[in-house]
Each structure stands twice: as C-alpha cells, then as structure tokens.
Amino acid sequence: MTSAMLEPQQSRTAASVAPGRRWLLAGFLFVAAVRLGLYAWANESASFITDFDLLYHSARNLTHGVNPYYAVPEHLRYPLFYPLPAVLLAVPFSLLPMVWARPVWDIAIGWFFTYALWTRGRYALLALVSGAYLYAMRGGQTTPLMVAASLIPILGFLFTVKPNIGLALWLSRPSSKAVIGGALVLLLTLIVLPSWPLDWVRALQENSSHIRPPVMRPFGWLLLLAAFRWRTPEGRLLVGLALIPQSSLPYELVPLALIPANAVEMVIFAMGSWVAVAARVGFFWGMGITSLIPLVAAIWPIQLVSVYLPMLWLVLRRQSEEAMGQ
Numbered sequence: 001m002t003s004a005m006l007e008p009q010q011s012r013t014a015a016s017v018a019p020g021r022r023w024l025l026a027g028f029l030f031v032a033a034v035r036l037g038l039y040a041w042a043n044e045s046a047s048f049i050t051d052f053d054l055l056y057h058s059a060r061n062l063t064h065g066v067n068p069y070y071a072v073p074e075h076l077r078y079p080l081f082y083p084l085p086a087v088l089l090a091v092p093f094s095l096l097p098m099v100w101a102r103p104v105w106d107i108a109i110g111w112f113f114t115y116a117l118w119t120r121g122r123y124a125l126l127a128l129v130s131g132a133y134l135y136a137m138r139g140g141q142t143t144p145l146m147v148a149a150s151l152i153p154i155l156g157f158l159f160t161v162k163p164n165i166g167l168a169l170w171l172s173r174p175s176s177k178a179v180i181g182g183a184l185v186l187l188l189t190l191i192v193l194p195s196w197p198l199d200w201v202r203a204l205q206e207n208s209s210h211i212r213p214p215v216m217r218p219f220g221w222l223l224l225l226a227a228f229r230w231r232t233p234e235g236r237l238l239v240g241l242a243l244i245p246q247s248s249l250p251y252e253l254v255p256l257a258l259i260p261a262n263a264v265e266m267v268i269f270a271m272g273s274w275v276a277v278a279a280r281v282g283f284f285w286g287m288g289i290t291s292l293i294p295l296v297a298a299i300w301p302i303q304l305v306s307v308y309l310p311m312l313w314l315v316l317r318r319q320s321e322e323a324m325g326q
Contacts, residue, residue: 050140052105054080055090056098062087062193063094069199079203084189084196085160086142106137109145112155116148117257123266127257130270131277132307136251143254149178150258157181160189168240169255172233210292214308215242217300223308226315234259234315238308248296248303250276259311261318268310275306 058068058080068087069080080087093101113133117124127133136143142162149155150169156178159166170178189196204211214220223242229235237258246252253273260266279302283295 050102050138051082051142052090052093052102052140053098054078055082055086055140056094056101058082058087059090059094063091067193067195067199069196069203079206080200081204081208082142083160083163083200084193085185086162088185088189088192089142089158089161102140106140109142109148110137112148112152113144116151119151120258123260123263124257126263126266126270127254130254130257131274132250132253132257132269133273135249135273135277135280136254139251141251141254143251147255147258150255153177154181157185160185164244164246165241165252165255168237168244169258171240172237172258210296211245211247213243213245214248214300214304217248217297217304219301219304222304223312226312229315229318232315232318234318238312238315247292248300250280250299250303253303253307256307256311259314261314265314268314269307272306272310276303279303279306 054072057073061068061071068084072078072080090105093105096104110128114125114128117127133144143165145158146162146165146169149158149166150173153175154177156170156175159170159178160182193199214223220242223238226235226238226242230239237255241252241255250273253276256273257266257269260269276299279299280295283298
C-alpha cells in the first residue's frame with residue numbers, strides 16, 4: 001500500500017479522534033464546574049456533610065494509628081459504613097485541607113466517570129446531567145467510580161471500595177483483573193488493620209436498617225424479570241442491583257446509566273433520575289421527613305416508576321428487537 005493511499009486514511013482517523021477528545025474535555029470541564037458550584041452551594045450550610053467527610057476523617061485517623069471504626073467524630077452522625085479499602089483510597093486526599101479535598105475528590109471521581117462513559121460513545125456523556133449523578137457528586141459518593149471500574153477493567157480493584165454495588169457491576173461484566181486486583185487490595189487492608197472486617201460488620205449493625213435489597217421493597221420483585229435477559233450485561237446488572245442490599249437513595253441509580261444504548265434512552269434515564277431526586281428533596285425539605293427509613297420508603301415507589309421500570313423495559317425491549325432482526 002502506497003503512502004498516498006495511507007495519508008487519507010490517517011487524516012480520517014485523526015479527524016474522528018479529535019472530536020472525541022473535545023467531547024471528553026467538555027465532559028471533564030462540566031464535571032469540574034458543576035462540582036465547584038455544588039461545593040459553594042453546600043458550604044452555605046455548615047451542617048452539610050458528605051460521605052467523603054466520613055472517609056476523610058477516617059483516613060486521617062488511620063494514618064495516625066487510630067482504628068477509624070472506633071473514632072468517628074460525633075458531628076458526622078453515622079458510623080463508618082465503608083470497608084477499609086475506601087478509607088485507603090481517601091488517604092492521599094486527607095493530606096489536603098478539607099476545603100480542597102472535597103472538590104478534588106469529586107472532580108477526580110467525575111473524571112474517571114466521564115472517561116468511562118466516553119468509551120461507550122458520546123451519547124453516554126448525557127449521564128453527566130442526570131439527577132442521579134449530580135446527586136451522587138454533591139454527596140461525595142463513590143458510586144460513579146464503581147461504574148468507571150466496570151467499564152475500565154484495570155480499575156476493577158476499586159470494586160472493593162463499595163462492594164455491594166461493585167458485585168452487581170462485576171456480575172454484569174465479569175473480569176479476572178477485578179478479582180485479582182480486589183484480592184490484592186483486601187490482602188493489603190488486612191495487613192494494615194487485621195480487625196477491620198469485624199469492625200465493619202459491627203458498624204453496619206449499628207444503623208443500617210434502611211439498607212435493604214430493592215427486591216424486598218414494594219413491587220421490587222418486578223426487577224427480577226430482567227433475568228429473562230440474563231445473557232446480556234444489562235439484564236445481569238438489573239438483577240444484581242435488585243438483589244444486593246443498598247440504601248435505595250438516588251445516587252444508587254447511577255449504575256443504571258449503563259443500560260441506555262443511545263441518546264434517547266439516556267435522556268429517559270436522566271429525566272427519570274431527576275424525578276427521583278425531586279422526590280427526595282420534596283419529602284426531606286417539603287414534608288420534613290428526615291429519618292432515612294421513612295424517607296427511603298416514601299421515595300421508593302417514585303424511583304421504581306420513574307427509573308427502574310423504564311430501564312427494565314429497555315432491557316426487555318432491546319433483546320426482543322435483536323431477536324426480530326435475526
């Protein structure tokens with residue numbers, strides 16, 4: 001093949017890569033701008049606390065030789081629900097003052113989430129404007145990082161940070177790299193703090209009555225219909241998410257962003273997740289429901305109708321369309 005024939009092909013390849021990079025850069029800048037805006041808004045209330053705050057103080061305790069499961073500051077209100085791998089992940093960020101550590105943490109997680117979405121196509125970046133993702137970002141959640149680990153196998157060891165969601169995501173896209181990496185991370189944590197598994201279980205038993213599998217909530221069994229599409233990653237994901245214990249708050253909806261296969265379907269997900277977030281805000285602020293158990297019970301039917309059932313419909317419908325096309 002002559003050089004004259006290669007040049008047009010190379011130019012077309014470069015032209016196709018450049019727009020993709022621009023979309024990725026635009027996604028990252030959006031994540032950074034929104035996170036900084038949300039941080040400024042959250043800081044208007046001195047009482048606002050994120051999950052990262054808990055990991056930040058736990059990481060500082062760990063680096064000072066203190067068992068983080070027995071030294072949670074009272075103002076954080078909850079015990080350390082996270083396993084030790086999450087605390088280790090927060091250690092580098094704990095070297096920064098909290099005023100910088102919060103946005104840096106979320107922007108870093110947002111970048112991995114953006115890059116992972118970009119590997120699926122530009123349409124997937126619409127998940128960045130979903131209520132589920134922005135709610136997770138404002139709360140310093142690690143769920144978007146779990147989605148990134150699902151799409152980038154080399155990051156599979158991060159499933160140990162949030163193992164319930166990680167298990168469902170691994171089930172949808174099994175990876176030997178994730179198993180090996182996760183085993184090494186767990187071995188490291190046992191060296192650092194051998195008692196942490198028992199300490200973690202004790203912490204979960206203290207205040208985790210709001211954590212239940214969606215299948216045990218009203219009409220949650222409907223999600224098991226996704227088992228008819230078990231051979232697809234999306235079907236396994238929905239079944240896995242239905243069976244694992246979780247808080248069922250809007251940030252747990254982020255993994256469902258892996259189900260849409262085009263822009264229209266992603267808009268359905270994004271809009272539905274905004275309905276779920278609006279319900280959460282409305283019940284919390286409008287009706288004064290502050291306890292997690294009644295709050296989750298109140299918003300669950302809305303999440304089921306606005307997000308879970310539409311995603312179930314997409315899972316079942318897509319496979320049927322593929323079968324008709326064969």
